[in-house]
Amino acid sequence: MSVHLYNSLTQQVEPLIPRDDKRIAMYVCGVTPYDFPHMGNARTIVAFDIIRRYLEYRGFQVMYVQNFTDIDDKIINRANEQGVPWQALAERFIAIYFEEMDALNVQRASVYPRATENIDEIISLVQALEEQGYAYAADGDVYFEVRKFARYGELSNRDINDLRSGARVEVSERKRDPLDFALWKRAKPGEPSWESPWGPGRPGWHIECSAMSLKFLGPSFDIHGGGPDLIFPHHENEIAQSEAATDGKMFARYWMHSGFLTINKEKMSKSLGNFFTVREVLQRYAPEVVRYFLTAVHYRSPLDYSDQTLDQAKSAYERLHQGALNMQRVLMAGVQAPEAAPERSAALRTAVDGAEVEFQQAMDDDFNTPRAIAALFNLVSEANKLTGDADFVPDAAALTALSDAHALLLRLAGVVGIVLNPRQEEGGLTEPLMSLLIDLRAQARADKHFALADAIRNRLSEIGVQLEDTPQGTTWRRV
């Protein structure tokens, strides 16, 4: 099987056939950096991070472009509220965006173009549309004439005549039709602006994505993604202006949209005010857990945020993490049975041999992460069955199987961005001190000084360190 994905444009699952053999050109609408990223932003960005990672795992070379809308009403307004220059505001939140996405283990895109760095391209595109009769200037503004583009509505599956014209669309004296949208906005006094053939102004929202995707990826690039609330009008408008400007060349070949992050089953959004920022959530849950939470549900399904769903994600993540530690513990113990007993590890061997195929089949089917993760749980389960026996002493075959299982588990988890070996502080005193305490407790237990042994364990527990006695000795972890 090959990679299949759901194309919003055709509303069905299709095989992914890139424009250029093993190379994939992918554009994802990024954020407007005027505030802290919220969990809804993270959901979409993580979804496309998974897609990108999996495509690379499958041997594709991915050119991944993600923009920043760094000039826009929201930025100007927020900067005015705070009394800071609009550039400084955007710069600040771009930096924060990177910090937080890094924490969620989001791989950097190939390029992060900004609207303000591509004003020339934007102006050229608007000019082209004007020359070809799709756009008209009006008093310093330039609008796209929607009714001139016959295929308008194809992505969002709408008939122009069904849209409640004027009822909820921005009404403007300068527009010929309420559906028309701004390509270029005349500058109001005091607003940031750039010189243009229509006078000083700034780009409309939609045009920047067309200009930047065409610039970096060219027409008919492979995948265009974004949040589901961008389908209409943003992506619809992108298609209209891009295809109108390129003689009808298909703009993007596959359109992909993530599902909403909801809270109490309602869409989480800034305008509803019911949002949680990534920062807030990271104060309560480890970044690996948050990443797991965002990864364990199919990217197109709604994902409900609550303490309960996060707690469940935490427990599930811990199981995977603990499973990896269990394997590692046996491998590091360096003990091997003199007698071969390959039948004991046969089940694990079978699981190891099948896991990657299961994982791939799941991911090939429109990036089905829940199924892919189930394959990881199976691996952990088989390894635990083997190492959990009190009388277990690994033979050579078992050590090989465990070593393979461990490597595979970490590698496949990594393909969907789940980190099972969180970075430990290096060069600190923690490790030697812990092993000292564990040795002292072991001695106390051997001497039947259980009160002392339990005191050590309890005091450690109070400071968030959990001791676990296993057949291979005592281990510890933070809780």
Next chain:
RNA sequence: GGCGACGUGGCCGAGUGGUUAGGCAGAGGUCUGCAAAACCUCGUACAGCGGUUCGAUUCCGCUCGUCGCCUCCA
């Protein structure tokens, strides 16, 4: 009003025309000095009503319900 998605066991969440998803929580048990971790066992779920079929949770229709888009929004 137009368009669309969805309704799976206590919870989260895949999937399929007839065969165990997976996870969380819970109960019992094994191991352990005790605890934790781990392992074993336990839940016969697919909104309702019709239809197609030898057989439907899975296909079709209707009803009910939830949610989304139609305005800035990931």
